[in-house]
Amino acid sequence: MHFMNPVPAAVRDCILEARFRQLGLRMVLVAGMTLSGWFHSTPVSGADPARDQITQISVMNALMLGDYRGTTTMETLLQAGNFGLGTFDHLDGELIVLDGQAWQAKSDGSIHRCEPDMLTPFAVVTSFEGEETFDCPPAGSLEQLEELLKARLPGRDAFVAVRVEGKFQSVFLRAVPRQSPPFRPLAEVVKEQSQWQKTDLTGTLIGMRCPGWVTGIGIPGFHWHFLSTDHQSGGHVFDCRIQSGTVSFDRCRTWTIRLDDSLESSSHDLGQDLSREIQQVERQRGTSPPQGTESQPPSSGN
Numbered sequence: 270m271h272f273m274n275p276v277p278a279a280v281r282d283c284i285l286e287a288r289f290r291q292l293g294l295r296m297v298l299v300a301g302m303t304l305s306g307w308f309h310s311t312p313v314s315g316a317d318p319a320r321d322q323i324t325q326i327s328v329m330n331a332l333m334l335g336d337y338r339g340t341t342t343m344e345t346l347l348q349a350g351n352f353g354l355g356t357f358d359h360l361d362g363e364l365i366v367l368d369g370q371a372w373q374a375k376s377d378g379s380i381h382r383c384e385p386d387m388l389t390p391f392a393v394v395t396s397f398e399g400e401e402t403f404d405c406p407p408a409g410s411l412e413q414l415e416e417l418l419k420a421r422l423p424g425r426d427a428f429v430a431v432r433v434e435g436k437f438q439s440v441f442l443r444a445v446p447r448q449s450p451p452f453r454p455l456a457e458v459v460k461e462q463s464q465w466q467k468t469d470l471t472g473t474l475i476g477m478r479c480p481g482w483v484t485g486i487g488i489p490g491f492h493w494h495f496l497s498t499d500h501q502s503g504g505h506v507f508d509c510r511i512q513s514g515t516v517s518f519d520r521c522r523t524w525t526i527r528l529d530d531s532l533e534s535s536s537h538d539l540g541q542d543l544s545r546e547i548q549q550v551e552r553q554r555g556t557s558p559p560q561g562t563e564s565q566p567p568s569s570g571n
Contacts, residue, residue, distance in 0.1 A: 322523040323428050323477070324349035325393045327532070330485045332356070332391040333546055334537040335452035339388020340529040343371045346392055349525075352430060354475055354494040355392025360458060361447035363504045365494045366394050367475055372496060374503040376446040376463040380496070393477050393487070395430045399517035405435055411508045412554045415491050418516065422478065428521040431476035431491075435514020439468045440495050442504035456546045464507070472497035474506065484544045486526065488551050507553050 326341045339358030346355075351369035356362070362375040364383075371383035403421060408414035414433070422429050445462045474493050481489045493506035532539070 323395045323521040325526045327391045328486045330539045333455045333543045343383045343387045344385035350394030352397035353394030358388040359447050363444045365496045376444040402517040405514040405516045408511050423520045426480045429478045430519045432517045433474035436512045438510040441466045441508040444504045467502045
């Protein structure tokens, strides 16, 4: 492993630790266009990066500690992938990338098509093709769906992009409100998140599953966002009940992380263990409102 650009010591230490925990991957930081660098992970045997690459903006610990300043435009992000998820400058809602279009799910429940100059501080995208497709059996919860998927997806140490299109009995969603400096840690911000449930709708779950060893750099396990077919509902997914559908997935063999220059001067200790906080923020499951009820986000005024 070598570093061709300046990288914060804490981030470098996280990368070095991951280097010795990852399976079958070779990691190297290479020159990175307008940013300080790319943290680049590829299979030892090689693969087509255009086909099998996940591109990530920044590192998860930076977002957890309150680095919500957008660094990458939607235009640039969509050049790296047509499928994925993330957030926006000042944490202004949930980012959904589906079929090459970026959408913003705001805390008032409204959905907006993104402009090319909108910024993200953290996102994960890939060029999704769907190397395998199978029928999705009914699932009474997101946890149950994840268990069903584990039996069909590649091993737990593989990066996998998962697309689930189907008919949903219910989807329980959240979005966080736009933040203003001084920024608070994400674990505090989500206590004020908007939460709501939508029932009897069709749409798509946009999922990324990462290995457990990415903690602090990425988000381990499954991470899901949702967009309805009519583009009227969406957000981060807490829970869902799916009646029928199809699952398609891509195994991603290249992991590229784009680092912004601001990380080098960050006052945050990016090397600290925030695994418990990440679990609380990103891995809440089974918290749907009682069946038969429907809660709505605040009125958008639109």
